[in-house]
Amino acid sequence: xxxxxxxxxxxxxxxxxxxxxxxxxxxxxxxxxxxxxxxxxxxxxxxxxxxxxxxxxxxxxxxxxxxxxxxxxxxxxxxxxxxxxxxxxxxxxxxxxxxxxxxxxxxxxxxxxxxxxxxxxxxxxxxxxxxxxxxxxxxxxxxxxxxxxxxxxxxxxxxxxxxxxxxxxxxxxxxxxxxxxxxxxxxxxxxxxxxxxxxxxxxxxxxxxxxxxxxxxxxxxxxxxxxxxxxxxxxxxxxxxxxxxxxxxxxxxxxxxxxxxxxxxxxx
Amino acid sequence: xxxxxxxxxxxxxxxxxxxxxxxxxxxxxxxxxxxxxxxxxxxxxxxxxxxxxxxxxxxxxxxxxxxxxxxxxxxxxxxxxxxxxxxxxxxxxxxxxxxxxxxxxxxxxxxxxxxxxxxxxxxxxxxxxxxxxxxxxxxxxxxxxxxxxxxxxxxxxxxxxxxxxxxxxxxxxxxxxxxxxxxxxxxxxxxxxxxxxxxxxxxxxxxxxxxxxxxxxxxxxxxxxxxxxxxxxxxxxxxxxxxxxxxxxxxxxxxxxxxxxxxxxxxxxxxxxxxxxxxxxxxxxxxxxxxxxxxxxxxxxxxxxxx
Numbered sequence: 219x220x221x222x223x224x225x226x227x228x229x230x231x232x233x234x235x236x237x238x239x240x241x242x243x244x245x246x247x248x249x250x251x252x253x254x255x256x257x258x259x260x261x262x263x264x265x266x267x268x269x270x271x272x273x274x275x276x277x278x279x280x281x282x283x284x285x286x287x288x289x290x291x292x293x294x295x296x297x298x299x300x301x302x303x304x305x306x307x308x309x310x311x312x313x314x315x316x317x318x319x320x321x322x323x324x325x326x327x328x329x330x331x332x333x334x335x336x337x338x339x340x341x342x343x344x345x346x347x348x349x350x351x352x353x354x355x356x357x358x359x360x361x362x363x364x365x366x367x368x369x370x371x372x373x374x375x376x377x378x379x380x381x382x383x384x385x386x387x388x389x390x391x392x393x394x395x396x397x398x399x400x401x402x403x404x405x406x407x408x409x410x411x412x413x414x415x416x417x418x419x420x421x422x423x424x425x426x427x428x429x430x431x432x433x434x435x436x437x438x439x440x441x442x443x444x445x446x447x448x449x450x451x452x453x454x455x456x457x458x459x460x461x462x463x464x465x466x467x468x469x470x471x472x473x474x475x476x477x478x479x480x481x482x483x484x485x486x
Numbered sequence: 487x488x489x490x491x492x493x494x495x496x497x498x499x500x501x502x503x504x505x506x507x508x509x510x511x512x513x514x515x516x517x518x519x520x521x522x523x524x525x526x527x528x529x530x531x532x533x534x535x536x537x538x539x540x541x542x543x544x545x546x547x548x549x550x551x552x553x554x555x556x557x558x559x560x561x562x563x564x565x566x567x568x569x570x571x572x573x574x575x576x577x578x579x580x581x582x583x584x585x586x587x588x589x590x591x592x593x594x595x596x597x598x599x600x601x602x603x604x605x606x607x608x609x610x611x612x613x614x615x616x617x618x619x620x621x622x623x624x625x626x627x628x629x630x631x632x633x634x635x636x637x638x639x640x641x642x643x644x645x646x647x648x649x650x651x652x653x654x655x656x657x658x659x660x661x662x663x664x665x666x667x668x669x670x671x672x673x674x675x676x677x678x679x680x681x682x683x684x685x686x687x688x689x690x691x692x693x694x695x696x697x698x699x700x701x702x703x704x705x706x707x708x709x710x711x712x713x714x715x716x717x718x719x720x721x722x723x724x725x726x727x728x729x730x731x732x733x734x735x736x737x738x739x740x741x742x743x744x745x746x747x748x749x750x751x752x753x754x755x756x757x758x759x760x761x762x763x764x765x766x767x768x769x770x771x772x773x774x775x776x777x778x779x780x781x782x783x784x785x786x787x788x789x790x791x792x793x
Contacts, residue, residue: 324551324580331551335575341541342576345548352530372572375541382536 222263225431229255233457233485235293240470241478242310246320249467250287253395253428253452254362260434261360262294269298276300278357279346281331283339284364284393288322288329295328337370339363340390344379347388358387365394368409380445381419389438389446392416393428395454397465413449421447428452458484488650491628492589495646496520498632499557503528509636510549514539514560516589521559539564543572543584550582555636562590562604562645570610577641578614585635585642586611591621591684592731593760594648596771600764604645609736611643612710619710621645621683624654627707630663647685649771654687654705657694665715666708670694673702675722678792679753680785681706681742682729689775690729692782693789701789709738712745721751725792729758729785731775758788 222228232255240246261267261280268277282288292309295301301318308314317326321334331342343361350357367373380388394412396402403409413423421444424437428450437448454468455461458481473481496511497520503509511524512533525532535542539560546556556577558565565588577584588607595602611617618640622628628646635642657670671677671694680690680703693701706716720726726746730738739757746752760778767777775781779788 331547332575332579335571337540338544338547338572338575341544341572342548342551344541345545345550346552347548348533348545349549349552349554372538372540372544375536375538376544378536378538379541379545 232293247286249454251290252456254393256429279330280360281339281343285321285333300328336367337372340376347385360389362391366398391448395452397454421445423447425449491646492518493520494625494628495632509555511557514542516560539569540572543569547576557585559587562588566607583639589646590648591645593771605733617641619643623687624651666713667706671702678725679723680727686731689782693786717749726753726755733760734762
């Protein structure tokens with residue numbers, strides 16, 4: 219488990235599951251979840267994050283620093299058998315208890331760090347990567363951050379640390395969907411040129427289409443020295459025409475039957 | 487020359503590092519003579535995080551997630567308030583043991599001014615779920631905290647003074663460190679119980695000396711969690727005076743009253759602390775303590791008034 223031959227179909231399937239779950243739960247962050255589906259599907263199903271069948275645990279670490287999008291991992295963890303299917307089924311059903319919630323935490327199997335407040339995950343990933351490097355432990359650390367986390371000073375503090383300590387086992391994936399809650403990053407407070415800024419740390423930055431599975435795979439396999447950074451240009455709400463590139467779909471919105479039908483058709 | 491509390495504490499950690507390589511000491515560019523030994527002799531277990539308190543806690547959280555015993559070290563005002571959300575969302579929320587070593591509490595950096603005062607650190611860290619808080623009144627307590635701290639599986643906030651502190655051993659009775667307090671003088675329900683912690687406690691000694699028939703002192707070196715034995719000690723005591731080098735709201739008085747009321751113990755409680763404002767006047771630490779009635783004569787007068 220769980221190398222799939224048809225990743226595009228799998229991405230569609232996960233989007234379907236997640237959309238139906240959002241409908242049930244009635245809250246969450248669909249825009250941010252759907253923008254990173256191809257990224258996490260490639261990480262897990264192309265074995266970049268290695269799975270140990272004997273322990274039913276992942277060997278490598280992944281931190282979804284943009285904690286509001288951790289939900290994207292739940293169907294994947296369910297597929298690997300790390301999360302009990304009952305937990306998934308119970309979520310959104312008010313009469314049943316579940317460990318799942320909008321923001322991930324370490325009480326959920328497969329979630330390596332509690333997140334929700336932005337700007338923490340990269341530092342935590344640095345701590346793990348530092349330790350594995352020092353102790354020569356063969357584990358990689360993947361940290362998915364939103365470009366919005368580049369507004370947090372602690373992210374830049376962690377980048378300094380990663381550069382100074384040459385954390386070759388650290389992989390930073392920036393989900394660049396260009397939207398934050400109040401609008402585009404360009405309009406609110408410009409972040410660009412992100413690539414140039416990150417390259418200033420001496421890191422190799424692959425600027426790719428974050429929905430192109432081939433480009434993601436190539437970037438993840440790119441053998442480079444030092445910290446690997448993938449700047450993945452994505453579309454917020456990818457896959458759903460009513461949500462794509464709409465800042466207001468950062469959060470789940472009330473949705474009528476017609477819109478539900480449109481969404482279901484979008485992912486047929 | 488009297489050793490500083492930070493050196494006493496770090497000497498003990500260095501001796502533990504000799505056999506326990508799971509200990510990691512992190513600094514946000516704050517030093518000590520004994521930290522130089524850590525950096526030299528145990529360099530694989532020392533991490534300089536830059537002047538980056540927030541990243542220090544996130545990085546430390548990564549280490550602690552892998553079972554390492556992390557000590558994060560920096561100046562009191564910055565290690566407490568600058569990174570409090572990292573403390574909350576990292577080790578506190580994930581139930582990871584981590585020791586926050588905070589130096590320069592109260593008005594320790596008197597000549598620097600209020601940016602450098604840690605006069606509300608206690609209230610802030612006390613509010614973080616599951617923290618244990620220790621405050622050293624002298625080197626003996628600083629050493630005992632260091633000896634025991636890594637066995638404590640919570641987020642530990644250890645408050646040390648910047649200045650040399652007088653040894654208070656001559657006034658103490660026998661005590662068990664795990665109870666979190668020691669008594670100076672003889673305990674009686676009919677006496678005023680002065681409760682304090684840290685360097686300011688020495689300013690209460692004059693009251694003990696001059697009013698020994700009417701006063702005893704409790705050095706509450708572990709003020710969170712407060713032990714049942716502490717509450718038992720205060721059961722039936724009618725008058726309590728709490729002395730703390732912190733601003734008024736959320737200081738040691740609040741902690742003591744909250745714990746006593748939880749146990750249905752309701753003595754008369756007077757709070758002696760700093761005002762709810764930032765202090766820009768200068769004249770040194772003792773001048774400021776004097777100005778705000780936290781010097782030994784003012785404390786003595788408060789005791790007399792309470793009689």
